[in-house]
Amino acid sequence: MIAVRPGPPLGGTVSVDGSKNAALPLLAAAAALCRPVKLCNVPANTDVQIMLALLNQAGWHVAHPADDPATAVVLPAEDRGKPFALAEAAHIRASYYLVPALLARHGEARLPWPGGCRIGARGMELHFTVYEAFGDRTAVGDGGYRVEAAPPCTGTVSLVLPFRSRGATVAAVLRTVIASRPLRLGEPNLSPEVLWVLDAVKAVGWDVRASERLLSLAPPLSGQGETAVWEVPGDKVEAGTLACAIAATGGTARVEGVHGRDVGPLIAALHRLGIPADVEDGALAVHAQDVAPTGRGLRAIASLSPGGLDADFEPPLMALALGVPGTHLFADAINPGRHSNLLPQLTRLGADIEEISPTECRLTGPQRLTGAGVEATDIRTGSALMVAGLTARGVTTLGGLDQLRRGHADLPGKLRALGADVCEVSP
Template identity: 25%
Template sequence: MQKLLIKGGKKLSGEVVISGSKNASLPIIISSLLFDNPVQFENVPKVKDIYTLINLIKVLGREVEFDENKEILKISKKNKDKYFAPYSIMKTMRAGVLVLAPLLAKFGKARVSLPGGCSIGARPVNLHLDALKKLGAKINVKNGYIDASAPKGLLGANIKFSSISVGATESIIIAAVLAKGITKISNAAIEPEIIDLIKFLNKCGADIKYNSKRIIIIKGVNFLYPIRHKIIPDRIEAGTYAIAALITNGKLLIKNVNNNHLENIFSLLRKIGAKIKTFKDSFIIFRKHQLKPFKIITKPYPGFPTDMQAQFMALATQIKGSSVINEEIFENRFLHVSELMRMGADIKIKKQKATIKGIKNLNGAEVMATDLRASVSLVLAALSAKGITTINRIYHLDRGYSKLEKKLNLCGANIRRVND
């Protein structure tokens, strides 16, 4: 098992090129199961979750070519499709449950293992399953597997989610594209990654409309025409490097971004004193003075993203005064707190509320990553800490960040990846 050794205290300076969005890539790649002809995706990130999904797509009977240098992924159909997604693959990737939707839509049957992934709350799949039932699917969950069938095909329906769910919204969009009739999704998630999925499918002949009131209307079609599609930049990766610049009192030019997708992060950073200069597809970030404490509440997009909560907590440890974070998306997303406290952070938790009292310095320590975003918060904390920090279980980090230590080291960080 690998770990990172990080020597803190280095100001970051230079350029970082942001990768394609993992959270956009996963559902778009999964939707390729709807196609009879080859599809091609550009700007695909080289992260563990993508490689896991590639293995799953292969198991389901598709041929996959991934040009890592050009970040181009090609998927084509083999002679025989398969409908079984095994636990051996699904256990490491929560998004894998999305394959249920295209398998049902295209072939009328599927057997899919319940998913794994980050340990940050229940994230139940019941929203997916209940909605698929409304489209006409018959579903049975037993012994860790979802057995589903739709022998007469899926039929359009009105679906109103009891709570906003990115995964469930993606699942029903994919399922309803080839369904008979019209599907209306109310209380849908409208994250940029979902809009990218919709734009891709529409370019392929789908008929999907959406609005800012969280309504998505899908008119089923008979066939999709494959195209080339470029995945949007990863807004969470961009936000993470923005925090890296601020927490080290450095200055970074962050390239290959969509600044519109970052506005909910930029607005808070500007409010607390960060200087941000935006360009067409890049931005520069730095600070001239001490940052101000803040209060944030995580919300579905366009609210503050839960995937940036841990990074802002690391930043709060270096801001004089008390900052407050209310986590309203997941019920168990403060697992990084105890590890930050090992480095000297002053954090108090009360239910879903964290109060962080900024201190002068964190100290290097041996810590353990517990999920994807928690792991990167420890990297950020280590960059600002005195001494050397050892981060264990970095396989979480590799699930969602491409070449993290290389990108940071090119900007002046001192990070080594070693084997136990």
């Protein structure tokens, strides 16, 4: 477990790892491309390591240069036999991104139901709708699901999503890549993670046109070329968590390696709380010693709309808002089980939070927290509890580090680099 103690304001400079949420679909896209892909800035968190292992088991070679473990070269093996049972796919949500690559290589995909954080059901119905639009056959069972590829076909695939699902949007993009067919997708998800996948397929020749209402793709005119080189962007959620930790302690620091377009909604939320923050010279800079509380209160509503607040920003913002004057509203209907994980743990630290509904809550700050034993019941709950622990009187001990490491290779180490009193202790 980890012990967290309050201390002086955080300061200095730290760099984030590559983004877990971007690396997972990019790795699946590399496999779907059926040509060598060099992917740089691959993070070392547990979920990404599981995805790399799944690719190896399913018929791809994944190699790492000896002098650069953060680079992965993905290329298909010559043997096209049936893949081994991909049991580990049940441990991560992003295993469903592998379906198009498996269809391209084996003609079918057999996977267990996706797992990951216990923050709500991992519905696959919209994914199945995407595959059926391409003529694929789907079947479900108690232990998992099966998708069988349709015979090769031509013509544009047109589909309108009933809501802006990130997973279904990526599934549609990767399925059209392996089919080499044009796609017209209405009401797409255009979160930064999807945009990075679109940038990657555009870099290998696809014509990509994206608007809030319509995403269209057309295949390249020429065949495969040289090895594609893609880069995983810096982790916007890790950057946001570190920014909230800096702000909670009244510090001034820079978080390098993050792209401005990825953290815009997070910066807007900090401004709403009166905390100066911006992207300067490729880094997220927080100047919380100049904080001027507005007292207006924060409305942190998770949204799938373009430019909306990513649900993963909500937990660290909640931990930060506990110390900021005003009445603050938080809502996350995207992950309906998240508040049931996070709120009881914050309550153990003395937080007074009104639960309006299972997905909506309200709190008034500032509040004084007291250290206690808490548990990282999912990735983002764990990171938010570390932020809260930096301002709680006494010692906060955080268990469940396996959950935290699924999304962050070493978040405690990054906090220590900024001057936080964080150390690993024996239970």
